[in-house]
Amino acid sequence: MNKQFLNFLGSTLIVGVFLFFAFGSEDSTSKNKTDETVETVETVEGTKSCLVGYDWVYPSGSNPTGAWKFSDDGTFNSSTTMFGGMSTWGNWEIINPGKIKITYTRTSEGTIPEGQTLTMSSCSSLKVGSTIYSKD
Numbered sequence: 001m002n003k004q005f006l007n008f009l010g011s012t013l014i015v016g017v018f019l020f021f022a023f024g025s026e027d028s029t030s031k032n033k034t035d036e037t038v039e040t041v042e043t044v045e046g047t048k049s050c051l052v053g054y055d056w057v058y059p060s061g062s063n064p065t066g067a068w069k070f071s072d073d074g075t076f077n078s079s080t081t082m083f084g085g086m087s088t089w090g091n092w093e094i095i096n097p098g099k100i101k102i103t104y105t106r107t108s109e110g111t112i113p114e115g116q117t118l119t120m121s122s123c124s125s126l127k128v129g130s131t132i133y134s135k136d
Contacts, residue, residue, distance in 0.1 A: 039123040041098040048094055050123035054135045061136030068126065068133060076102060088113070
């Protein structure tokens, strides 16, 4: 029981640190966008613009149990407190408008999951498996 508690505590700490850095980052391009700019995922560039530099959270930013962050250099990191907690890192590429292929390179658990394709139906919705993340 004590080991489970320490694993949970460690996982929670990892998610907390991730969210601290994620919320503290700024995306200078999003600050320059005007109300007239409408982002869509109908093009590869639009998908990239909607994806990169934002905190993607589930179920909400005020009480996240999962979070993803995509960087302009084609890397990502994610963390979750579900199932005892886990963090992942890897690479991403847009294979079609609204479709992002991810490849895992490292996890906090040491096992590397198979890659997967994430779906963006809109600029504010990211589907990972059956879970829908939103921008925070």
